[in-house]
Amino acid sequence: MKYVDEFRDPDRARTLIQHIEALRDRIPAVASEPLQLMEFCGGHTHTIFRYGVESLLPDWIELVHGPGCPVCVLPMGRVDDCVALAERPDVIFTTFGDAMRVPGSTKSLLQAKAEGADVRMVYSPMDALQLARKNPRRQVVFFALGFETTMPSTALTVLQAEREGIDNFSLFCNHITTVPTIKAILDSPDMRIDGFLAPGHVSMVVGEQPFQFVASHYRRPIVITGFEPLDILQSIWMLLRQMAEGRCEVENQYKRIVPSAGNRAGLEAISQVFEPREFFEWRGLGSIDHSGVRIRDAYARFDAERKFSVPNIRITDPKSCQCGEVLKGAIRPWQCKVFAGACTPETPMGALMVSTEGACAAYYNFGDRDELRRRREQRTAQA
């Protein structure tokens, strides 16, 4: 398949691995412990597991799978709000597919649907708007979630609804932002990430500049990365080259998609419709300042939180859940006390087991579980 296979070529992968191996002796940090590189984005995590990228890397490189899966990090209380909205008889609740399985405190959207709620899977907010046009007597609520990648399409849908005077359409807004979250990870005391693969699709919207602080203030190299397996390998190589040459910069591996200034029209739509929230609650990471957006007052009539009353009850993460430590690279998924025991994809306790993009679910689904359990037991014995 053109424009796909070129980026999955095993010969090129072997060459890149050789380049990566060759840099080992030039990176001083490797001498003490393995390098930790974080891919922030769930899409990257998915690629890494799907193509077995980790199995190709030398053992002195560890990939830490970051919090960039918007489905995983959604706190339980927000899912409960979704269910409450979906269960209103006047509401058609529309959502992206993989958000349907996320557990709330009593049920997921899938369960609510089975019990009779009108929950429909859509592929774009525009599909939800179309449902609103077709069902003028029902209230269509779109479950808006995702990072800056999905924000422009939600914002443009609101603007379109306003132009057409559609008043039975609204958003339950759970959009979150990348930069405050990376900053929160960098500020945490147990963090030991050596470099970052920055999210390619977020960067396509926001551009290169917002990641500058990672290099200049926190002195960590960062490379904006595409989503094919060769993109990942090339970006790892670029990160290592920065380390070998003593540089800390924002580099753009994904130039074929990401313009350095981002997408102006997209950014304008975002800032027209949304404004930062003071804080937003994340599953696994707790509350992070300015890490979410809400709908501006001018568009309040499209805000499901203001249009309908939602329970808005905060539910804390289970105590035994160690998602926060996994997200910061302090421990590996299989070192968590409940991994593959009390916490599995069927009965997730923590954020990272929820969606297939979550680090723990990815290890659980694609990794050798017997091996992971063995390693966990070994570590426990050593401790």
Add this chain to the structure above:
Amino acid sequence: MIRSQTPFHADTITLAHGAGGKAMHDLIEAVFVESFDSPELRGLEDQARFDLAALTAQGDRLALTTDSYVVDPLFFPGGDIGKLAVSGTVNDLAVGGARPLYLTCALIIEEGLPVAELRRIIASMKAAADSAGVAIVTGDTKVVPKGAADKLFINTAGVGVIPSGLAIGANRARPGDRILINGHIGDHGAAIVDARGDMALDNPVESDCQPLNSLIGAMLKTCPDIHCLRDATRGGVATVLNEFAQASGVAMELDENTLPLRPEVRGVCELLGLDPLYLANEGKLIAIVPAESADALLATLRAHPDGRHGAIIGEVRDAPAGRVTLRTGFGGHRIIDTLLGEQLPRIC
């Protein structure tokens, strides 16, 4: 029995067509008996009756299976619920080595179904039964109020005879065996995603819905000692292989580069973040066969119209027991686990 000669003019099915009276009698006569045209059905008895001696002459075991079909939409590129209801049950018999002979047909119809659609579906069942060489010999019709079912549900049960000497079983995979498939994976799943119209895709994926008994007959002639055989329907190729691996206590290793996959199906998967190994098929079988017979069986597959794109896609290993792994085209490894629930498209 005196036959009603009333011509059947109704445009839509109503509750009366399931009420046991004249309307139902007319529907059965005009649509089912006419179309299926089997002597057992013409008798209009409450049960089909078979000559035992004729059955025992063909083998030493009877095989019996049943399956219900609820696909939405009723018509999709490459097939419809009727073709599916015959092929699926024929295949469930055939993968046990049985020669499929007789099917039942029970319909649950939501009132309001256009009679023209019902006729099309019944004609399609007849065509599929003819191509598989089976007869539809008894049936049942129920009509339920609007909303109590979705347009039409079909249940078919099937009876077949297993020739003596065959011992196909999910627990018979042995290290060194080869894994064969008879063609492209995921066609049915992709066709249904497409036909539901949510995506408005401009692609011509057709369901692979087809009876496999003729192909399986040819394979058993080449190699009667096929170890495991199953059609990879819901849950796809990944699920069948996990079932074999667990039942046999062996590992299975697939080679991604050898998996037959149509570019248009791959495109749907790339777009939606679906994995073709978990997509449903309705005309694909997975065979675990002794290594020494693999090449001959591959030749048999490829010489048959239902196995033209057949391939050897992997090998059985001894460890880790119960696990299916994939050597990715990129050079890495990953585990292919059983699917948790429904595959859901990813957000980004």
